[in-house]
Amino acid sequence: MNYQYRDFYYYMKKLLLKHMAGVLCLLLLCIFAAGCTQSQTPAVATAGDTVEVDYTGTYDDGEVFDSSYERGQPLEFVVGAGQMIPGFDAAVVGMAVGDKKTVKLSPEEAYGEWNEDLVMTVNRTIFAENTTPVIGETYSSLTDQGFIRFTVIAVNTSEVTVDTNHAMAGKTLNFDIELVSINPADA
Structure with missing residues (x-):
């Protein structure tokens, strides 16, 4: 092989490798970016969604007054439909499946003041x-x-x-809530 051709051959090979490395980097960058944009934030409970929650309700002295865990079945309700006491309903909004939270509800957020x-x-x-x-x-x-x-x-x-007051009127209620599932309203 002639030196002139050999130099040209090496030059072309070097140029091709350089461009291929750039193309490969660009391709990897695109794959990475696509993967980042493809990942979704977890769905959160919003008004109109049907959700299932597990919970334990206690008074301030720690006495348990209700627990879905003890019944062995989560509670199902439609968020914002007035099926739950206002504070419990509001506490579930924004939770994702698997989220847990503890809330303390004043009488106004629960069953109202004793009248x-x-x-x-x-x-x-x-x-x-x-x-x-x-x-x-x-x-x-x-x-x-x-x-x-x-x-x-x-x-x-x-x-x-x-x-005729509700039995829990005037009481502060505490709930440990775990969101089990969400069935979106638009599904």
């Missing part, structure tokens, strides 16, 4: 003939507004004093 106007004295005849109202017991009754639950707080021969 003395919801304590009333009624005629004992609202109870069935062979039913004796017992102080501390909870009963249900059908009214013009639908079913109401009430707790008997006093009884005499002709009247019964009942409290």
